[in-house]
Amino acid sequence: MSTLLYIKANPKTDAESATFKVSERFIEEYKSxxxxxxxxxxxxxKEGVEPLSRADIQYLFSPNIEKSRAHHIVRYAYQFAEADKYVFAAPIWNLSIPSILKAYIDYIAIAGITFKYTEEGSIGLCCDKKAIHITAxxxxxxxxxxxxIEMGDRYLRKILNFMGIQDIQTLTIEGLNIITLxxxxxxxxxxxxxxxxxxRF
Ligand SMILES: Cc1cc2nc3c(=O)[nH]c(=O)nc-3n(C[C@H](O)[C@H](O)[C@H](O)COP(=O)(O)O)c2cc1C
Known part of the structure; x- marks a missing residue:
């Protein structure tokens, strides 16, 4: 049995967001x-994810970090590492991903949980997993x-690669601000x- 983590990054409702209109149907079909x-x-x-604070960074680099799985700083990273599949639903904002999604990535890219350092450099720990980025x-x-000049999907792919995820699809819903379309x-x-x-996911 697989666990799919559906990560939503848009303040709009499902009815307002073009991204969510598509991602919700993806999830519905996957469920069926x-x-x-x-x-x-x-x-x-809804989670209220905020940029990492000074205290958060101090905690991240403290020696007892891996012992406290429920701590709010690392619980997202463990949840991410324990999932098998990922659906990212996020529109393009200023040529990139919404900043709340970048903030979330700063919580999940944690050495010892989603990647690790070796003598040959860092290696991802989230291997044999797959992801899709649905983006309006x-x-x-x-x-x-x-x-x-698109840097959102490119960034997401690179950071997921860094954590060991190689099987990544992108589903774009494009041209929504072009009035003639x-x-x-x-x-x-x-x-x-x-x-x-x-x-097929
Ligand atoms: C803060 C902000 C920045 C945006 N930046 C871009 C952009 O760089 N390129 C683009 O094509 N659209 C940009 N848009 C437009 C949205 O990506 C576009 O309308 C998309 O369809 C919105 O999807 P949604 O309905 O899921 O929010 C931006 C919208 C917002 C709110």
Whole structure:
């Protein structure tokens, strides 16, 4: 039995967000295909994830860190390491991921939990896992010239690679701020691709 961690990074509701309209359908389809799997929803805004404070950093580098699994600083990292699959639902914000998602990554990328240092350098500890990044965008970033300046999906892929996750898909819902395009059709197309992808995830 697998555990899927569904990480939501948008202050909008499911009904307002194009990202969530698609990601919710992905989860719905995944659930119907895998009723015995566990799905944990982590809504970063409801969680109130905040940037790491000075005290947080001091705790992270203290010697007893791995003993306190329930501590608020490390519990996200353990939860992440214990999951098998990840669904990231986050729109593009200023060419990157929303800052709350970056703050969350600062909580989960912890040496000894999601990666470790070796004599040859760091290695990821989250191996044999898979992820999908579902992301709505105002512009068209899948092709040049905007593909060259998109840093959200690129960053997420690199940091997941760093933690050992190599099997990563990206599902984009693009062009939603281009007024000449049919936004409902773009979202519907995203939903259909999400359903197909969820069947095999
Ligand atoms: C703070 C902020 C920054 C944004 N930056 C970008 C951007 O850099 N590129 C882009 O294409 N769209 C940008 N957008 C637009 C959204 O990504 C776009 O409208 C997307 O469809 C929103 O998805 P959502 O409905 O799931 O929130 C930005 C929106 C916000 C609120």
């Amino acid at each position: 295909k895998n009723p015995e799997h566990t799905i944990i929803t982590l809504d970063l805004y 965008r105002g512009g068209l970033y899948s092709q040049p010239p905007l593909s060259e 049919d936004h409902d059709a773009i979202i519907e197309d995203g939903i259909q691709r999400a359903i197909e992808s969820a069947k």
